[in-house]
Amino acid sequence: MLAALAREPGPPPSVVDVVEVEPGALDEGGSVRLRMLASTVNPSDLVTISGAYASRTRYPFVPGFEGVGEVVEVGEDAPRELLGRRVLPLGTAGNWQEYKVAPARWCFAVPDDVTTEDACFAYVNPLSALLMVDEHAHAGVRVAAVNGATSAIGGQLRALLDARGIEVIGLTSGATGRRVPSPADWSAVVSTAVPGWGEEVRRLSGGAGVDVAFDCVGGEHAATLLGAIRPGGSLVHYGLLSGRPIPAGSLREHPGRRIHLFRLRDIVHASSREQIQALLDRSYRGIAAGSLRTAVSGARPLREIRRLIAEAPSAAGKLLVTFP
Ligand SMILES: NC(=O)c1ccc[n+]([C@@H]2O[C@H](COP(=O)([O-])OP(=O)(O)OC[C@H]3O[C@@H](n4cnc5c(N)ncnc54)[C@H](OP(=O)(O)O)[C@@H]3O)[C@@H](O)[C@H]2O)c1
Structure with a gap:
């Protein structure tokens, strides 16, 4: 499968490559495998790749803090009802790859009436805005x-x-x-x-x-x-x-x-699942009302990630990573 890999700290467009990697194994602690449907490119991704958080970033790593994936496999101890659901896998990077293994307890189901594009942007900015206000x-x-x-x-x-x-x-x-x-x-x-x-x-x-x-x-x-x-x-x-x-x-x-x-x-990692779900519910309501919706101005497939990274800072709206 294809994954975008940040090799080392540096200018994002020059240190991220798209490479062929082996899919990760499902661990016994209740993990699921997601087929990624779409991911976002945010300043927090670019800042992390550049090395600003060097003390807590191990290279190489797969960037991407936000995205939506469909659960295609559930491991032992993971809820079977997640199979086939679209979820937001929160709490870790790694959304810029075709398949992501994530702990089920960090996966939050996307309501059926929310589009994948809207759900992609339901987490980082809306939750931050809600919590700060x-x-x-x-x-x-x-x-x-x-x-x-x-x-x-x-x-x-x-x-x-x-x-x-x-x-x-x-x-x-x-x-x-x-x-x-x-x-x-x-x-x-x-x-x-x-x-x-x-x-x-x-x-x-x-x-x-x-x-x-x-x-x-x-x-x-x-x-x-x-x-x-x-x-x-x-x-x-x-x-x-x-x-x-x-x-x-x-x-x-x-x-x-x-x-x-x-x-x-810091807040998400100190919150219960119920607290995070309650915030996501507010985010989806805000998206439906328009107040928390994010304007998207383009999309490119994962293999064009370098172009996406280069274009993101001056694009008219957010750019999506897609997985054709
Ligand atoms: N701490 C957190 O947990 C948290 C959570 C969410 C977001 N954030 C931060 O929020 C910021 C915005 O995120 P976003 O996703 O909303 O970004 P975005 O939509 O990509 O927009 C970035 C904006 O930053 C401004 N900008 C860009 N380069 C700048 C520079 N050199 N000096 C001053 N302003 C510059 C521009 O606004 P103007 O043209 O209006 O100046 C630009 O529209 C990022 O720094 C992100 O890391 C932090």
């Missing part, structure tokens, strides 16, 4: 800022915050050439390529600063964003698209603000 958009929050406003999760954060009556200021970097699909949905959209954007965000918030900012960029950008948050407010830091950490000392320059780190992986 649950935690940080409490009753006192009136105005929020969201960077990466053209990103999939940026749009989902906006929709969830808006549903709570919170004004949302979107920030775009221009790094990808993407445009916010419906600018009117945001209370304002600010370009961070324009000097003084931090003051502009503060001005738009009414002068004091936003109550909470959701940051997937990091670096100097996050330091400026901290200054656009009112004293007592929070920066929820969940991504590193700039490739740089928030500079040490940023909080000293903006006393009274707090930084909260968010990592979906």
Whole structure:
């Protein structure tokens, strides 16, 4: 069978090859074999391949944190009723291969009325957006800022915050050439390529600063964003698209603000199956309603993974890996 293999840490388009490998064996701990139907290409895949999490990434490995597979074989101790079901195999990479062996306890059945394409994107971004908004958009929050406003999760954060009556200021970097699909949905959209954007965000918030900012960029950008948050407010830091950490000392320059780190992986691994299922149910409802749906702009077969990886960062929407 074919698998995409990240050989070593490095620029993703040059260190990932599609190779022929032996299918994995079903272990005795209740595993299933999935025929992968579709997978996604997300920044978290590319960041992991590049070596950003070197201490917990062993090479070579098969990337792909998100995808949908059909159960074609169940091992001993795995529920037989999973056979033939479409499932999301959560908790591990390895979705960029034709067949994946996964523990049954980490497989979550996809409802029949959800398309494979929608289900592919039901996990990483919707669950992160739901959890961050649950935690940080409490009753006192009136105005929020969201960077990466053209990103999939940026749009989902906006929709969830808006549903709570919170004004949302979107920030775009221009790094990808993407445009916010419906600018009117945001209370304002600010370009961070324009000097003084931090003051502009503060001005738009009414002068004091936003109550909470959701940051997937990091670096100097996050330091400026901290200054656009009112004293007592929070920066929820969940991504590193700039490739740089928030500079040490940023909080000293903006006393009274707090930084909260968010990592979906940590929460999912500490949650029960029932808790994860309840979040997925909310995600499917949001997808059906449109608020958590992800725009897909293209698909390519696994053997073209290098092209997919190269195209993903500037594509108009998400790209799918298919398994013809
Ligand atoms: N911590 C977690 O558990 C967790 C969970 C889910 C997602 N995330 C993170 O959320 C982020 C967005 O994910 P996604 O799947 O929604 O991404 P996406 O749809 O592929 O969009 C990425 C967006 O990032 C912005 N961007 C790209 N390069 C940038 C740069 N060099 N500097 C500043 N902004 C840049 C662009 O937005 P603009 O054009 O609007 O600037 C772009 O639209 C990623 O960092 C991902 O790792 C983290």
